[in-house]
Structure formats: structure tokens, C-alpha cells
Amino acid sequence: MAREKDEGKRQAILAAAKRLFAEHGFHGAGIADLAGQVGLPVGSIYTYFDNKEALIRCVIEEGWDGFFTGLTKVLAEAPSAEARMALIVHRVLPGLFEDVDLISILLLEASRFVGIEAKLESLTGLVVGLVRDLAAERGVAMSFPDELARAALTLFFLGSLDTVRLSRVAGLGIPKESVIAFIRLSIENSFHVDLDPRLAGLPAGA
Amino acid sequence: MAREKDEGKRQAILAAAKRLFAEHGFHGAGIADLAGQVGLPVGSIYTYFDNKEALIRCVIEEGWDGFFTGLTKVLAEAPSAEARMALIVHRVLPGLFEDVDLISILLLEASRFVGIEAKLESLTGLVVGLVRDLAAERGVAMSFPDELARAALTLFFLGSLDTVRLSRVAGLGIPKESVIAFIRLSIENSFHVDLDPRLAGLPAGA
Amino acid sequence: MAREKDEGKRQAILAAAKRLFAEHGFHGAGIADLAGQVGLPVGSIYTYFDNKEALIRCVIEEGWDGFFTGLTKVLAEAPSAEARMALIVHRVLPGLFEDVDLISILLLEASRFVGIEAKLESLTGLVVGLVRDLAAERGVAMSFPDELARAALTLFFLGSLDTVRLSRVAGLGIPKESVIAFIRLSIENSFHVDLDPRLAGLPAGA
Amino acid sequence: MAREKDEGKRQAILAAAKRLFAEHGFHGAGIADLAGQVGLPVGSIYTYFDNKEALIRCVIEEGWDGFFTGLTKVLAEAPSAEARMALIVHRVLPGLFEDVDLISILLLEASRFVGIEAKLESLTGLVVGLVRDLAAERGVAMSFPDELARAALTLFFLGSLDTVRLSRVAGLGIPKESVIAFIRLSIENSFHVDLDPRLAGLPAGA
DNA sequence: CATGAATGAGGGTTCATTCAT
DNA sequence: CATGAATGAACCCTCATTCAT
Numbered sequence: 001m002a003r004e005k006d007e008g009k010r011q012a013i014l015a016a017a018k019r020l021f022a023e024h025g026f027h028g029a030g031i032a033d034l035a036g037q038v039g040l041p042v043g044s045i046y047t048y049f050d051n052k053e054a055l056i057r058c059v060i061e062e063g064w065d066g067f068f069t070g071l072t073k074v075l076a077e078a079p080s081a082e083a084r085m086a087l088i089v090h091r092v093l094p095g096l097f098e099d100v101d102l103i104s105i106l107l108l109e110a111s112r113f114v115g116i117e118a119k120l121e122s123l124t125g126l127v128v129g130l131v132r133d134l135a136a137e138r139g140v141a142m143s144f145p146d147e148l149a150r151a152a153l154t155l156f157f158l159g160s161l162d163t164v165r166l167s168r169v170a171g172l173g174i175p176k177e178s179v180i181a182f183i184r185l186s187i188e189n190s191f192h193v194d195l196d197p198r199l200a201g202l203p204a205g206a
Numbered sequence: 207m208a209r210e211k212d213e214g215k216r217q218a219i220l221a222a223a224k225r226l227f228a229e230h231g232f233h234g235a236g237i238a239d240l241a242g243q244v245g246l247p248v249g250s251i252y253t254y255f256d257n258k259e260a261l262i263r264c265v266i267e268e269g270w271d272g273f274f275t276g277l278t279k280v281l282a283e284a285p286s287a288e289a290r291m292a293l294i295v296h297r298v299l300p301g302l303f304e305d306v307d308l309i310s311i312l313l314l315e316a317s318r319f320v321g322i323e324a325k326l327e328s329l330t331g332l333v334v335g336l337v338r339d340l341a342a343e344r345g346v347a348m349s350f351p352d353e354l355a356r357a358a359l360t361l362f363f364l365g366s367l368d369t370v371r372l373s374r375v376a377g378l379g380i381p382k383e384s385v386i387a388f389i390r391l392s393i394e395n396s397f398h399v400d401l402d403p404r405l406a407g408l409p410a411g412a
Numbered sequence: 413m414a415r416e417k418d419e420g421k422r423q424a425i426l427a428a429a430k431r432l433f434a435e436h437g438f439h440g441a442g443i444a445d446l447a448g449q450v451g452l453p454v455g456s457i458y459t460y461f462d463n464k465e466a467l468i469r470c471v472i473e474e475g476w477d478g479f480f481t482g483l484t485k486v487l488a489e490a491p492s493a494e495a496r497m498a499l500i501v502h503r504v505l506p507g508l509f510e511d512v513d514l515i516s517i518l519l520l521e522a523s524r525f526v527g528i529e530a531k532l533e534s535l536t537g538l539v540v541g542l543v544r545d546l547a548a549e550r551g552v553a554m555s556f557p558d559e560l561a562r563a564a565l566t567l568f569f570l571g572s573l574d575t576v577r578l579s580r581v582a583g584l585g586i587p588k589e590s591v592i593a594f595i596r597l598s599i600e601n602s603f604h605v606d607l608d609p610r611l612a613g614l615p616a617g618a
Numbered sequence: 619m620a621r622e623k624d625e626g627k628r629q630a631i632l633a634a635a636k637r638l639f640a641e642h643g644f645h646g647a648g649i650a651d652l653a654g655q656v657g658l659p660v661g662s663i664y665t666y667f668d669n670k671e672a673l674i675r676c677v678i679e680e681g682w683d684g685f686f687t688g689l690t691k692v693l694a695e696a697p698s699a700e701a702r703m704a705l706i707v708h709r710v711l712p713g714l715f716e717d718v719d720l721i722s723i724l725l726l727e728a729s730r731f732v733g734i735e736a737k738l739e740s741l742t743g744l745v746v747g748l749v750r751d752l753a754a755e756r757g758v759a760m761s762f763p764d765e766l767a768r769a770a771l772t773l774f775f776l777g778s779l780d781t782v783r784l785s786r787v788a789g790l791g792i793p794k795e796s797v798i799a800f801i802r803l804s805i806e807n808s809f810h811v812d813l814d815p816r817l818a819g820l821p822a823g824a
Numbered sequence: 825c826a827t828g829a830a831t832g833a834g835g836g837t838t839c840a841t842t843c844a845t
Numbered sequence: 846c847a848t849g850a851a852t853g854a855a856c857c858c859t860c861a862t863t864c865a866t
Contacts, residue, residue, distance in 0.1 A: 159361035560803070660858085661830070
């Protein structure tokens with residue numbers, strides 16, 4: 001047998017590509033640079049990916065899938081809407097906010113290469129459901145029509161991502177924690193709920 | 207008169223550049239394309255701008271200035287914080303949301319070419335002041351520390367821009383009006399105020 | 413037996429190579445494509461052939477040998493010059509004209525990779541001899557000097573091949589049968605002979 | 619005004635391209651080589667031609683047009699079919715046979731890049747007409763159907779080109795003069811005519 | 825000052841061949 | 846011996862910028 005396609009190399013390429021695409025954008029990132037960073041000859045990139053576009057598409061898809069499956073897994077394991085929301089606020093979002101490279105690519109490049117709207121729709125669909133569950137659970141009337149709820153969720157999602165992104169890349173002095181805190185507060189006020197970190201299995205002060 | 211004609215060309219270049227940068231991004235937009243669209247020889251572009259980067263910087267600066275001076279002008283002419291907020295919701299934001307090219311450039315390119323954080327800070331500074339005025343005017347306690355308020359405003363600003371942008375370029379089915387409506391509602395709920403369009407000098411149903 | 417199987421692979425490679433070289437030319441045909449078509453790993457190609465050039469050289473040599481030995485065999489079995497000529501016109505040429513892939517390679521690639529002139533010379537030598545035999549047999553004076561005869565034969569050979577080739581690849585509307593008919597007519601007129609198909613062991617109307 | 623597109627450069631590029639395409643084939647000839655030979659930077663090639671394919675197409679079209687308009691011009695100026703045929707044999711074909719690069723490209727590359735069959739058809743159409751005129755003029759019956767005449771002419775045309783080409787590139791020892799002589803002889807025998815060089819305005823011994 | 829051809833480094837991609845497995 | 850990933854020079858082409866005209 002010849003050498004087999006090395007999943008490790010594939011992952012290394014994807015990781016380097018994510019960093020470079022995030023930093024320089026799709027056009028600004030070069031295949032030669034990428035290969036150099038992974039310590040591979042240029043041609044090898046094309047052993048693992050058909051072309052530059054396929055590469056960024058893969059970065060986007062795998063990045064999104066990682067986030068989304070993490071989210072659905074988290075949601076499945078929580079007993080109540082309240083706990084699910086707490087997990088989002090204390091686990092899912094902080095995790096996502098850690099990955100500024102992914103955020104940059106999702107915000108700056110994704111819409112040019114994949115159908116980002118389908119992804120956003122499935123996300124807002126999921127969260128709208130959660131919000132309705134939470135409202136029912138807390139006995140709060142959901143006065144919003146769905147359309148407004150989706151606008152609100154999209155605005156919060158994209159806005160928090162962009163805030164986190166610019167905080168790092170542009171030196172905006174807004175810590176991730178403030179963004180999380182504001183989101184938490186908004187939910188707590190809207191649904192008269194206390195999203196205590198302990199609901200997410202974290203120590204009280206998180 | 208000669209001066210006049212030159213300024214016209216400069217503006218034509220800027221207008222075309224804005225469109226192209228918005229559509230294709232900085233790297234994707236070519237100087238030759240640009241010159242072609244304006245009906246000018248390539249060399250002439252360099253009579254008005256030192257290079258491509260100076261050109262996009264100018265697009266960004268003038269775009270932002272247009273928005274920001276419009277905003278300050280609007281704020282100056284209103285008698286109360288309530289009216290100022292109404293103007294933002296019913297005039298300033300809708301106007302900005304109309305200009306998706308500008309939005310795209312601000313979100314996708316600005317941070318690479320200009321100090322976007324200073325701009326955002328002066329904007330949030332302005333609006334935080336307005337919010338405090340409004341809270342005082344309405345007798346509402348502003349429990350938020352400034353840091354959280356700035357995070358909140360940045361999130362709302364960037365989130366609404368990104369939502370509007372993706373609604374157009376990615377076919378996300380969220381109308382500008384829903385975004386505006388959600389922002390309005392959020393403010394009204396937070397400050398127990400009614401941002402009637404008539405406060406912004408518009409007919410009631412706007 | 414093992415040897416048998418190997419020879420089968422070698423032939424399969426040669427067959428696929430002939431098709432590909434004919435269709436795309438030497439540079440346009442890729443080793444990976446070739447391997448794919450034969451269902452062999454790329455490395456195996458190099459087990460049977462040193463490199464791409466050796467491969468096309470082999471295609472050319474075997475193709476030519478197939479034609480040439482077929483020709484000599486046919487000529488050996490005929491009793492008279494007239495019959496030999498009839499066999500060429502009614503069996504050898506039609507057979508060759510069927511193999512447009514071989515024709516394409518001979519015309520388009522052969523001169524770059526093998527000494528095509530030696531092949532053509534041995535062919536024209538053979539046929540010049542046949543022509544002289546035929547002239548003697550028919551009592552016709554061969555006024556041509558050998559040099560002219562060789563030019564004539566080369567022109568007819570290459571011209572008929574190219575006509576047949578272009579008829580297929582460029583949609584030139586000239587059927588093989590017309591080419592054969594013209595060649596037959598030219599010989600019949602020159603040597604006052606009737607190249608009846610039956611002389612070649614074929615039914616009268618062929 | 620800036621420098622204007624220099625027709626001299628364009629011609630120099632075409633000339634070098636013709637040489638290179640003839641020698642190495644389309645794929646074997648490189649743009650960098652070409653540019654080097656003309657003494658131009660690579661990019662300048664693309665000032666004059668859209669891409670490599672456009673370049674070879676232009677070589678083919680201009681080469682063919684040069685030959686074909688030369689042919690029609692020559693035909694127009696001759697008083698009789700006999701003289702026209704003499705001009706073809708003594709002027710047009712020798713001129714064409716001089717340009718082995720053009721011949722190589724027409725034979726080896728043309729069918730991949732332009733509709734060579736249309737060109738051949740217009741050529742054979744022209745010559746079939748001439749042949750009929752000559753037959754009428756000489757009182758010779760044209761027993762051939764048109765289809766056979768076209769096959770014959772195509773065979774002669776392509777065959778003579780290929781013979782001349784291989785004489786040079788493969789060292790086949792057949793001088794152009796022999797090819798011409800055979801063509802002349804074929805015509806003279808078929809139409810009982812004497813294609814004396816003086817009919818083409820040349821000295822008797824040509 | 826206006827013009828657009830000139831420039832050439834750098835872009836993404838291919839592919840014959842090798843050789844670790 | 847079989848395999849197919851590895852290799853990297855070479856391919857065609859683009860494009861921001863300059864500068865001769």
C-alpha cells in the first residue's frame with residue numbers, strides 16, 4: 001500500500017487555512033503561504049482539497065457543524081428550557097466566542113461561499129423553539145410574532161459575533177464577558193428567569 | 207469650474223468604488239473594472255487617489271462621516287431625548303439600512319483599513335449619553351454600568367447592520383422593518399417610552 | 413499465467429493510451445487519466461513503461477508494426493502484382509482507415525517521438541517495388557523516376573490518412589469509401605488495370 | 619496619449635508564436651518562452667491577445683487568410699483556367715510549401731482550435747470550379763462526380779502539405795520540387811495540358 | 825494633465841515521476 | 846510487487862502601479 005491520505009494533514013491544512021482566511025480573507029490568503037505554514041509542498045494541498053474554494057467551504061462547513069452539533073448536543077442533555085438557555089449562555093456562546101477565527105470567517109466570507117442563510121434559519125428556528133418553551137415554562141406571554149423573534153435572534157447572534165470579532169481584531173475594548181452578560185441580562189429580563197451558572201453545571205461565580 | 211468637474215469625477219470614482227468594493231471585496235475589485243465603470247482611463251484613478259488602499263479608506267471615511275454627521279445633525283435638532291431616540295429609530299437607522307453597500311464595506315472591509323474602533327467608540331459614546339438622558343428624562347434607573355451599555359449598543363448596532371446586509375446578499379428573509387421594529391420595541395420596553403413616528407416628524411403609521 | 417495477466421495489463425494500458433493520445437495529444441493526455449481508465453494505480457503504469465514518452469513510442473511502434481506486418485503478410489500471399497494491389501486497395505487501406513486513433517497518432521505525434529521517416533521509406537520502398545512489378549506485369553512503361561514515385565506514394569499515403577482523420581475529427585464530409593475509390597481509380601488509370609474486389613477475395617460489389 | 623498598441627509588437631508576437639507552436643505544438647509552447655523570444659514581458663502578450671488559445675487561433679486564421687487571399691488574387695488575375703492552374707502549381711503551392719511552420723500548425727493544431735473543415739471546403743469548392751473550367755477549356759470529359767473530386771483534391775492538398783512538413787521536420791528526403799512536379803504531372807495527364815512555367819510568368823526552366 | 829500600454833511578481837493549479845508503505 | 850500520496854517546477858494568467866507619449 002502507498003501512504004494513505006493522512007487525516008492529520010487534512011486537519012492541519014484546515015487549521016492553518018482557518019487562521020489565514022480569518023486573518024487575510026479569502027483573496028488575501030495564499031495557497032503557498034498556507035502550504036508553508038503546514039510544512040507541506042504546495043501540491044499536497046490539492047491532494048486533500050480540490051481547490052481554494054473547496055478549502056474555505058470546508059472550513060466553513062466544519063466550523064459551523066462543530067458549533068451546531070455542540071449546540072444540539074448541549075440542548076438534548078438539559079432537562080428544562082431554563083437549563084438549556086443557561087447552557088447556551090454559559091457554555092455554548094462562550095465556547096463560540098473563543099474561536100474568533102471561525103467567527104471572522106463566518107461573518108466575512110461565509111455568505112460568499114455557502115448558503116449561510118439556511119444555517120442561520122436552522123439556528124434561529126431552534127432557538128425560537130427554545131424561547132417559546134422557556135416562555136411557556138415561565139408562564140410568560142410571548143407577544144412577539146415569529147418574524148420579529150427571528151429578527152431579534154439574528155440580530156443578537158450576528159451582533160454578538162461581530163462585537164467579539166471587532167474586540168479582538170480592532171482592539172475594541174469590549175470583553176467577551178460583557179457581551180455574554182448583556183445577553184444573559186436580556187433573557188433574564190424578558191422571561192423573568194435567573195440563568196444561574198449552576199444551571200449549566202458551572203460554579204456559581206462563572 | 208475645472209475644479210467642479212474634477213470633484214465630479216472624484217465622486218464618480220468613489221461611488222463606483224463603493225459599489226465594487228461592496229460587491230467583490232477589496233481584493234476582488236479591480237482598478238481597471240472601476241475605471242471602466244466610471245468611463246475614465248486607469249491612470250486617472252491615480253490622479254485622484256494615491257492607490258487602491260487610499261481609495262477604500264476614503265470610501266470608508268466618507269461613508270462613515272456621511273452617516274455620523276447625519277446622525278449628529280439629527281440629534282442636534284431635536285428638543286428631547288425621547289425625540290432624539292425617535293429620530294434615530296425612524297430616520298437615521300432606516301437611512302443607513304438603505305445603503306447596503308456602505309454597510310457591507312463597514313462590516314467586511316473597514317476593520318482592515320481604518321481604525322474602526324475609534325468610530326464605534328465615538329458612536330457608542332454619543333448614544334450612551336443619549337440613553338442616559340432618556341433614562342433621566344423618563345425617570346428610569348440605568349442599572350447598567352457603562353461597559354455593559356457599550357457592549358449592548360455595539361451588539362445592537364453591528365447586529366442590525368449584519369442582519370440587514372445578509373438579508374440582501376444572502377436572501378435572509380428578514381425585512382429591514384422587522385429589524386427597526388425590534389430595536390424600537392427594545393428601547394420602548396427598557397425606558398417605558400413610546401417612540402411614535404410623529405416624534406420624528408413622520409406620519410403616524412410609519 | 414502470471415505473465416499472461418501482466419501482458420493483458422500492458423495491452424490494456426496501450427489501448428487506453430492510444431485512445432487518449434489520439435484524442436488529446438501527447439501533452440493533453442494525463443497519466444492519471446490513463447491509469448483511471450485502465451483501472452490501475454498510477455504507479456503500475458511505470459511498472460510497464462519507463463515514462464510517458466516510452467509509452468507513446470510504444471503505441472506508435474506497435475501500431476505501425478501491426479499495420480506493416482499486416483501489409484507484408486497480405487502481399488506475400490498474393491500471386492500477382494495486380495492481386496497485391498487489389499489487396500492493398502480493398503483490404504489493407506480500409507483496415508487502416510478504420511483505426512482513426514492510430515492515424516491521428518501517426519500524423520500528429522509520431523514525428524516528434526520516433527523516426528517516422530525510416531518507416532515511411534520502408535513503406536514507399538515496398539510499394540515502389542510493387543508498382544514496378546505491376547507496370548512490368550501490365551506492360552506499362554514507368555516513366556517516373558524513383559524520386560517522383562516516392563513523392564507520389566508519400567503524398568497519397570499521408571493525404572489519404574489525413575483526409576480520413578479530418579473527416580472524423582473535423583466533420584469533413586468525405587467518406588472513407590470516396591478516398592478508397594479515388595486511390596483505386598488513380599491506380600487503374602495509371603496501369604490500365606481493373607482492381608476488381610474479387611482479386612482481393614471479396615464479393616464483387618465491395 | 620499613452621503609448622498606443624503597437625502593431626509591430628503584435629506581428630512580432632504572432633511570428634514568434636507561429637514558430638513555437640509549429641515546433642512544440644500548442645501545449646508544448648510556453649507563453650514565457652514566447653515572451654522571451656519577442657523580448658517582451660509576459661504580461662504584454664496579454665495586452666495583444668486574450669489568452670493562449672486566442673493567440674493560436676489568430677495564427678491559424680491569419681496564416682490561412684494569407685494563403686487563401688493570395689490564392690484568390692492569383693486566380694483573379696489569370697486569363698484562362700490553364701493559366702490559373704499554372705499559377706497554382708508554380709506560384710501558390712511553392713509559396714505555401716515555403717512556410718513549413720504554417721503547414722505544421724494547419725495540419726497538427728488547426729482542427730482543435732478552428733473550424734478547419736469550412737476552410738477546406740471553401741478551398742476545394744474553389745478548385746473544383748477551376749478544375750471543371752479547365753476540363754471544359756480543354757474539351758476533356760470530367761467523369762468524376764463532385765464527391766470524388768473533392769476527396770481527390772483534399773487528399774492532394776493535405777498529402778502534399780504533410781509530405782512537405784515531414785520532409786523538413788523528419789528529414790524525409792523528398793524535396794518540395796518533387797511534390798510540385800508530381801502534382802503538375804497529375805494535372806497535365808488528367809487534362810492533356812502543358813502547365814509550362816511561362817504560363818505563370820516564370821522563366822521556362824522553373 | 826490625460827492616457828492606456830507596459831511591467832513582472834505573484835496568483836492558483838497541474839502533473840510526470842518517485843518512493844514510503 | 847502494488848499502491849497512490851508526495852513532490853515542486855512549470856504552467857497560464859492577473860493586476861496594481863508606473864510612465865512614455
